[in-house]
Amino acid sequence: MNLSRTKIGAILAAPTVVYMVIFFVVPSLILFSYSFWSSESYRVVPDFVFTNYLDSLHSAVFWKVTINAVRIGLTTAAISLVLAVPVGYYLVYVSRSQTMLYLILITWFSSYLVRIYAWRTLLGTNGVLNAVLLQLGIVDHPVDAFLFSSFAVTITLVHIYLPFCILLVTSSLSEIKPDLIDAARDLGTSSLGAFFRVIAPNAANGLAGAFMLTFILVAGDYVTPQMLGGSSGQTTGLLIADQFRKTGNWPLGAAQAFVMFVISIALYFILVSLGRATGLIVKRRTINPKGI
Amino acid sequence: MAAIAPIIEIRNGTKMFGSFTALADINLSINQGEILTLLGPSGCGKTTLMRLIAGFENLTSGTIQIGGVDIANIPPERRPVNMVFQRYALFPHLDVFENVAFGLKVKGMPKEERTERVNRMLHIVQLESFANRYIDQLSGGQCQRVALARALVNGPKVLLLDEPLAALDLKIRQHMLAEMKRIHIETGATFVYVTHDQDEALILSDRVVLMEKGRVVQVDRPTEMYAKPKSLFAAKFLGETNIFETTITAVNGIGTTARTSSGIQFHSSETLTKKPSEKIAVSIRPESLTFQHKNPDAQSAECVVDDIVFMGSRSFYTVRLNDQSKVRVQVQRDGRLSVPSPGDKATIFWDASNVVMLPRD
Ligand SMILES: Nc1ncnc2c1ncn2[C@@H]1O[C@H](COP(=O)(O)OP(=O)(O)OP(=O)(O)O)[C@@H](O)[C@H]1O
Ligand SMILES: [Mg+2]
Numbered sequence: 097m098n099l100s101r102t103k104i105g106a107i108l109a110a111p112t113v114v115y116m117v118i119f120f121v122v123p124s125l126i127l128f129s130y131s132f133w134s135s136e137s138y139r140v141v142p143d144f145v146f147t148n149y150l151d152s153l154h155s156a157v158f159w160k161v162t163i164n165a166v167r168i169g170l171t172t173a174a175i176s177l178v179l180a181v182p183v184g185y186y187l188v189y190v191s192r193s194q195t196m197l198y199l200i201l202i203t204w205f206s207s208y209l210v211r212i213y214a215w216r217t218l219l220g221t222n223g224v225l226n227a228v229l230l231q232l233g234i235v236d237h238p239v240d241a242f243l244f245s246s247f248a249v250t251i252t253l254v255h256i257y258l259p260f261c262i263l264l265v266t267s268s269l270s271e272i273k274p275d276l277i278d279a280a281r282d283l284g285t286s287s288l289g290a291f292f293r294v295i296a297p298n299a300a301n302g303l304a305g306a307f308m309l310t311f312i313l314v315a316g317d318y319v320t321p322q323m324l325g326g327s328s329g330q331t332t333g334l335l336i337a338d339q340f341r342k343t344g345n346w347p348l349g350a351a352q353a354f355v356m357f358v359i360s361i362a363l364y365f366i367l368v369s370l371g372r373a374t375g376l377i378v379k380r381r382t383i384n385p386k387g388i
Numbered sequence: 389m390a391a392i393a394p395i396i397e398i399r400n401g402t403k404m405f406g407s408f409t410a411l412a413d414i415n416l417s418i419n420q421g422e423i424l425t426l427l428g429p430s431g432c433g434k435t436t437l438m439r440l441i442a443g444f445e446n447l448t449s450g451t452i453q454i455g456g457v458d459i460a461n462i463p464p465e466r467r468p469v470n471m472v473f474q475r476y477a478l479f480p481h482l483d484v485f486e487n488v489a490f491g492l493k494v495k496g497m498p499k500e501e502r503t504e505r506v507n508r509m510l511h512i513v514q515l516e517s518f519a520n521r522y523i524d525q526l527s528g529g530q531c532q533r534v535a536l537a538r539a540l541v542n543g544p545k546v547l548l549l550d551e552p553l554a555a556l557d558l559k560i561r562q563h564m565l566a567e568m569k570r571i572h573i574e575t576g577a578t579f580v581y582v583t584h585d586q587d588e589a590l591i592l593s594d595r596v597v598l599m600e601k602g603r604v605v606q607v608d609r610p611t612e613m614y615a616k617p618k619s620l621f622a623a624k625f626l627g628e629t630n631i632f633e634t635t636i637t638a639v640n641g642i643g644t645t646a647r648t649s650s651g652i653q654f655h656s657s658e659t660l661t662k663k664p665s666e667k668i669a670v671s672i673r674p675e676s677l678t679f680q681h682k683n684p685d686a687q688s689a690e691c692v693v694d695d696i697v698f699m700g701s702r703s704f705y706t707v708r709l710n711d712q713s714k715v716r717v718q719v720q721r722d723g724r725l726s727v728p729s730p731g732d733k734a735t736i737f738w739d740a741s742n743v744v745m746l747p748r749d
Binding site: 278280282284293294 | 465475542
């Protein structure tokens with residue numbers, strides 16, 4: 097049998113495409129059409145109105161929780177990336193071993209909820225942190241501000257998503273040959289200079305990708321913020337989930353989900369334009385590749 | 389030759405990778421301003437030696453001095469050395485111009501001067517019209533020229549070149565060789581050059597360092613190394629040669645005589661420290677053999693012509709001696725002389741000065 101490359105490509109990709117169409121594209125479109133329906137006393141009515149979007153955009157609560165989600169997402173993604181880059185650098189260029197990476201990823205084998213409860217145990221009024229501080233006499237009664245604060249939320253989210261971020265950073269760094277560091281140093285940069293002048297620009301797209309993926313996962317996580325942030329942990333995800341689970345206002349929930357989707361995309365473009373404007377992400381000129 | 393003052397001095401340099409010895413007890417002085425070529429089979433440690441000088445690896449034991457200073461604790465960026473990498477190591481996020489300008493920019497050279505120097509260098513390597521291309525839009529040979537320009541533009545005291553011309557075709561290689569000689573004279577820099585190509589080594593070098601399995605086996609001027617190899621390995625590696633297994637028959641004031649088991653006799657005017665009946669290898673280059681004897685003292689052997697390969701100004705003959713061993717003879721074209729044809733019986737002649745006797749491996 098003689099198959100062209102495009103045909104083989106199509107055959108290989110088909111199962112995934114079919115799966116994604118059935119279980120992602122179609123439900124997304126259904127959800128999208130829901131966002132234009134109306135809801136009357138717990139009943140959803142097919143319609144074509146923009147009230148769900150307008151209500152969301154005019155709702156102070158929606159903006160409060162959305163800004164909260166974006167803030168938590170950006171802080172956590174930024175902290176994770178800053179922590180992940182040196183680790184990735186070490187894994188790719190210094191130790192050159194896969195074992196360390198696997199050890200880091202093993203933390204993912206523990207249950208997500210267990211880790212959340214572990215942090216509650218650490219940070220609560222009867223928790224380890226307070227016990228230590230009391231013992232040392234640094235405080236004279238337990239501090240309840242550790243738990244149910246954005247501090248607790250951020251520290252836990254960083255803990256949960258850091259391995260993922262390290263994985264992404266490591267894979268984007270491993271595409272950059274270590275020779276380039278040698279060459280940069282040979283031409284007069286320090287090893288830190290080699291990182292900023294050569295590794296970072298070449299990895300910029302990958303690092304921006306790692307940042308954004310971490311951001312999206314974190315901004316959409318409504319369990320951790322709720323369980324560790326208390327009232328300060330209200331995020332869009334929670335609000336949306338409530339529309340579906342409690343108030344039964346699916347059209348409003350769908351509209352809010354799409355607003356959040358648009359906000360994420362907008363943030364991505366803002367990030368990339370910022371990167372390009374500051375020269376951190378190199379935008380390549382395209383040249384007629386004649387004769388190559 | 390340039391003034392004799394070592395700029396790089398390697399003493400007892402040993403480099404291990406785990407339990408593997410990549411370089412064993414290297415002692416080497418590199419003179420100020422010379423072109424020194426590292427020559428040797430793949431994996432003999434040429435790149436490793438360069439990386440040690442550049443500072444990307446550290447010696448397991450021994451010392452390296454540059455300009456009289458031990459460089460063990462000096463990082464690569466502060467060594468007065470630039471390297472052209474075997475695999476180019478060009479920066480993919482920068483275009484050709486920016487790649488070449490990188491070192492000057494790091495050093496903070498003003499933009500105007502920098503642009504001028506880079507453009508001059510791009511002119512030398514004939515890449516002016518490619519200044520705005522990215523690296524993945526270049527051919528292998530073009531990449532190699534960018535790598536060369538990126539190192540040369542910094543005007544280093546020592547330039548390390550790891551097979552910089554390997555990917556170029558003959559014509560541009562000859563052009564680049566001439567350019568490199570010119571740049572070498574112009575800058576007065578010391579060149580340490582790695583190549584697999586003997587012709588390149590012979591054309592370019594003031595001295596050749598021949599390496600084998602992590603050791604330096606001979607350091608000599610190219611002509612010396614070609615004419616007086618000190619080992620069978622050196623004789624075989626540099627140029628083509630005929631090797632005869634012989635036994636010494638006499639050692640005296642007028643030289644050494646040795647004979648193959650089939651009775652062919654070789655006489656060398658050198659007096660060896662060997663004794664009769666010891667085994668020794670004799671090496672004679674194809675161009676040192678002739679079918680016409682000009683010298684009454686010439687030595688000779690009978691043969692039958694097997695095959696002739698015509699190569700323009702010269703021809704290569706394969707002849708068979710009476711013990712059936714094959715010998716290559718190079719004949720310079722000369723219309724006045726008659727030469728044998730395939731199948732003919734003939735006699736090959738050689739002079740004592742061309743007989744090189746070498747210890748067997
Ligand atoms: N980082 C390393 N770890 C382990 N072994 C190494 C390392 N670098 C080089 N070697 C080994 O050291 C030996 C010398 O390598 P080197 O690259 O110096 O050879 P070379 O003479 O430059 O060869 P070529 O002509 O093929 O470029 C080789 O056997 C190689 O496998
Ligand atoms: Mg090499």
